[in-house]
Amino acid sequence: MDFCIPELEGDDQPTSQDQVYARLRNAIMVGAIPTGTSLTMRGLAEHLNLSPTPIREALRRLTSESAIVSKDNRRMLVPEMTSGRFEDLVSTRKVLECHAAVRALPYISDILIDELEAIDVEMDGAIPKSDYDLLTRLNQAFHRKLYSANIHQCALPLIESIWLQLGPFQREVISDLREFYIVDHHKSLLQALRNRDADALVDSIKKDIEDGVVAAGREAIAARSADQNKQRAAGEE
Amino acid sequence: MDFCIPELEGDDQPTSQDQVYARLRNAIMVGAIPTGTSLTMRGLAEHLNLSPTPIREALRRLTSESAIVSKDNRRMLVPEMTSGRFEDLVSTRKVLECHAAVRALPYISDILIDELEAIDVEMDGAIPKSDYDLLTRLNQAFHRKLYSANIHQCALPLIESIWLQLGPFQREVISDLREFYIVDHHKSLLQALRNRDADALVDSIKKDIEDGVVAAGREAIAARSADQNKQRAAGEE
DNA sequence: CCTTGAATAATGTGATATCATTTTTAAAAA
DNA sequence: TTTTTAAAAATGATATCACATTATTCAAGG
Numbered sequence A, B: 001m002d003f004c005i006p007e008l009e010g011d012d013q014p015t016s017q018d019q020v021y022a023r024l025r026n027a028i029m030v031g032a033i034p035t036g037t038s039l040t041m042r043g044l045a046e047h048l049n050l051s052p053t054p055i056r057e058a059l060r061r062l063t064s065e066s067a068i069v070s071k072d073n074r075r076m077l078v079p080e081m082t083s084g085r086f087e088d089l090v091s092t093r094k095v096l097e098c099h100a101a102v103r104a105l106p107y108i109s110d111i112l113i114d115e116l117e118a119i120d121v122e123m124d125g126a127i128p129k130s131d132y133d134l135l136t137r138l139n140q141a142f143h144r145k146l147y148s149a150n151i152h153q154c155a156l157p158l159i160e161s162i163w164l165q166l167g168p169f170q171r172e173v174i175s176d177l178r179e180f181y182i183v184d185h186h187k188s189l190l191q192a193l194r195n196r197d198a199d200a201l202v203d204s205i206k207k208d209i210e211d212g213v214v215a216a217g218r219e220a221i222a223a224r225s226a227d228q229n230k231q232r233a234a235g236e237e
Numbered sequence C: 001c002c003t004t005g006a007a008t009a010a011t012g013t014g015a016t017a018t019c020a021t022t023t024t025t026a027a028a029a030a
Numbered sequence D: 001t002t003t004t005t006a007a008a009a010a011t012g013a014t015a016t017c018a019c020a021t022t023a024t025t026c027a028a029g030g
Helices: A016-029 A041-047 A052-064 A083-107 A110-126 A132-148 A156-177 A186-194 A198-235 B016-029 B041-048 B052-064 B083-107 B110-129 B132-148 B156-177 B186-194 B198-236
Strands: none
Touching: A016 A052, A016 A156, A041 A052, A052 B052, A083 A132, A083 A156, A083 A198, A083 B083, A110 A132, A110 A186, A132 A156, A132 A186, A156 B156, A186 A198, B016 B041, B016 B052, B016 B156, B041 B052, B083 B132, B083 B156, B083 B198, B110 B132, B110 B186, B132 B156, B186 B198
């Protein structure tokens, strides 16, 4: 337990199990929990001043959402990212989010577009401050609000599961790069919504995902495997 | 607790929490748990001869997979199906399964196609017996094996979540219809795999989902809402 | 007969205790 | 120095208990 779990300011969860879940979820999403370190129930319980019971339930939920994996030793940990898994997660994310956006389109109102634009303006204000956590939260709020316009929508939990799996790695990439540029295509996305143009909407979502930290992620993974090859070559000498 | 949770024959789960999870999951999938009845921890614990602790964890996992919902009274239940949710689940299922199949295609070997065909033959043998539970299990095994060919695949947990949400309703539909015909397009699907033809594969999957119990599901929902309208009209007299 | 309200029962939540398994530690052997 | 091995510590799983909240019951009042 050499890491620390950020507190959650606006935490109005009723039970402590929900609070632990929300905190751990956020911690994973912003990359505060290093991949590979085992999450022990007693350790987390002591760290959060709780009994192991609510911790255990929160961990089970996160396991069911593929945010953490349960090894055969019964140890739980945030899984390592691999090149193949990264590509699969990104492609699944694209398919799901495009689908959710298109299905939300008939439910989009002008008021909702204004609300989305307000979030985007807030993001523009946050970019100079380089507050990655805030930007991530706002970006997710933007997409969540868009997809939730469809009142029958059932894809959001699935999308959030993908976000959870990509989250820790993206943060790792960004701290590697030191300097980071959050590029979003929310402007063209909003225009597509105003025109009720499904094709343009899909195009914006794809670009938004592709040009986000995805490109950086690919580079980081390529660099990492180059490193590993170099180390392996050195070890074989 | 006026319902009964089918036992699971080949249950090699290590912990009792895993066993409870597997049993409840199967019970929901085959529609053994009526929608709307609340699942109490002590009730299930007594029914399964266990303490409430492993029950709680299994219920939490199923909640995170949208198989059961937690109301604000803290009561947990299998949610009712609505027309809108049904359509959204089906369309999401199509998108996800087509995507998973296409991404699995490059990993498909001739041996795997033979194994898939073996499952399909087993299904053909089970159809005359009208064993819906067995057919459901075999059909899911078929699709699971196909998508899992992609070793980096991350969509299967999401697909299974959709299956879980559609499961109880499809069973309800089938018991309503008394007679049921399980139509599958596995023959054309296998041919598409042999030809490594992505377009034909997508076509088969779409038809497989569409012509399954989906058509019946639509009719059942339409009939149900017609009933409700009639009842409402009668009540307003 | 229907509604209201208080007493009772049932339920969810969280803490603690116990046991089996796993991991770690450290000393002994190679 | 490295490997092996046994003791000790830590961990996960489950049961049980106590408490607060929620449902249910049933009698009194309208």
